[in-house]
Each structure stands twice: as structure tokens, then as C-alpha cells.
Amino acid sequence: MLISTALATTVNVNVGVDGTGKQAFTFDPASVVAQNGDDVVFSFKLPDSVTNPSAIPHTVTQSSFDKPCSQLAGGFDTGLSPVATDGKTFTLHINDTKPAWYFCAVHCQAGMVFAVNAPETGNTFANFQTAARNAASIDYTPSAAPSNSQSPAPSDGGSQPSTPSPTATKDQTGGGGYGGGYGGGPGGAASVVGTGAGVVAAAAAIVFWAL
Known part of the structure; x- marks a missing residue:
């Protein structure tokens, strides 16, 4: 009997760094x-090419297409972590090919969102990002540790359920505290609601104070 097995692959995503290797x-x-x-x-590791690095805090937090800046109950969350030359890495294990949506709880309203298997029409990534930029607030409760739910709750509001199983693995400890900001970035601190919102709001204020 011939058995065909597809090999799993690793998809690498840089947090807080753009395609040119600059913080963004x-x-x-x-x-x-x-x-x-x-x-x-x-x-969350900064490449060596970054000059004058700033330990800007970010998260990777699961949401839904309809509520891009609102944390999905039971969903994947890295917790608040700064980017640094010795920053952390987190692994999201995919066990479903349905679309899944994520945001940074500090910079969602600046369009810092992410998608897995976004449709090419309808609920596209571009539409998801636009909705994030237009969000009135960010709804997020900081996690003491990354979520490890095997079955995140389906998204509400008619959006498609997302069911990747998050297995978060910290490879290295993060370095440095929060401070500084990205020159030329969007102005205005994020509006954050939810339990523990003060932690994120404070982080947002630190990020934006120099802009």
C-alpha cells in the first residue's frame, strides 16, 4: 500500500519589523x-540590521474578522512582549485550514494585524486591516502566559470560525524594557478597554510619546 504524507512546513513571521528590516x-x-x-x-527578535533598536511591546492575539481588535475568548495570545535582539519566539501549530485572524493589542488601530488563510474575495486581509484601522477601541486582557487552547471559540458576527491549535513556545527570554517609538509612525495612543487594559494603555503611551 502506498501512503502519501505531506510534510509539515514552518512559516516564519517577524513581529514589529517590515520587509526592509526596519522596525514598524x-x-x-x-x-x-x-x-x-x-x-x-x-x-520578536530584531535583526542585526536594525540601528538604534527600540524595545517596542507587541502581542500576537487571535480575534475575528468582524471584530479585528477584540480578543477572541480561548484564542491564541503571546502576551505582551517587547521586540529585542534576544527577543522571544512563539509557535502557532495549525490544525485547521479555515481563515484565522490576529492583531497586536498595542497597535491594532495602526493596522498591525495578521491573517492565516485569508480568502481572496469577501473577507480579505485588506478588508480586515481596514476594519482594524477604523476600530473604535482595542479589547484585550493581557495574558500572564501564552494561551494553549486546543479549540479556540468560533468567531462571532457571522465571520468564519478559526480553529488553529496554539502551541506557544518561548525559545529565548526577551531583552530590555519598553521604551522609545518608531519615527514617522501613526500618532495617538491606542484606546484600550478590558481587564488589565491599563497595562496595554501604558505600553501604548510609551510607544507613542516621542512621535
Whole structure:
């Protein structure tokens, strides 16, 4: 009997660094395609090419298409972590090919969002990002540790359920505290609601104070 087995692959995503290797309010890449068994690895590590690095805090937090800046109950969350030369990495293990949506709880309203298997029409990544930029607030409760739910709750509001199984693995400890900001970035601190919102609001204020 001939058995065909697809090999799992690793999809690497840089957090807070753009395609040119500069710090920015973005994921690179911001939208990926992944199959069952694949791993999406989020890196908070800054490349050596970054000059005058700032330990800007970010999160990778699961949401829904209809509520891009609102944390999905039971969903994947890295917790608040700064980017640094010795920053952390987190692994999201994919066990479903349905679309899944994520945001940074500090910079969602600046368009810092991410998608796995976003449709090419209808609920596209571009529409998701536009909705994030237009969000009135960010709804997020900081996690003491990354979520490890095997079945995140389906998204509400008619959006498609997302069911990747998050397995978050910290490879290295993060370095440095929060401070500084990205020159030329969007102005205005994020409006954050939810339990523990003061932690994120304070982080947002630190990020934006110099802009």
C-alpha cells in the first residue's frame, strides 16, 4: 500500500519589523497560507540590521474578522512582549485550514494585524486591516502566559470560525524594557478597554510619546 504524507512546513513571521528590516507597526509577512500540521513561528527578535533598536511591546492575539481588535475568548495570545535582539519566539501549530485572524493589542488601530488563510474575495486581509484601522477601541486582557487552547471559540458576527491549535513556545527570554517609538509612525495612543487594559494603555503611551 502506498501512503502519501505531506510534510509539515514552518512559516516564519517577524513581529514589529517590515520587509526592509526596519522596525514598524507590522507583521512580515502580514498574511500567510498554511496547511494542517504546519507551524507559524512569530519572532520578536530584531535583526542585526536594525540601528538604534527600540524595545517596542507587541502581542500576537487571535480575534475575528468582524471584530479585528477584540480578543477572541480561548484564542491564541503571546502576551505582551517587547521586540529585542534576544527577543522571544512563539509557535502557532495549525490544525485547521479555515481563515484565522490576529492583531497586536498595542497597535491594532495602526493596522498591525495578521491573517492565516485569508480568502481572496469577501473577507480579505485588506478588508480586515481596514476594519482594524477604523476600530473604535482595542479589547484585550493581557495574558500572564501564552494561551494553549486546543479549540479556540468560533468567531462571532457571522465571520468564519478559526480553529488553529496554539502551541506557544518561548525559545529565548526577551531583552530590555519598553521604551522609545518608531519615527514617522501613526500618532495617538491606542484606546484600550478590558481587564488589565491599563497595562496595554501604558505600553501604548510609551510607544507613542516621542512621535
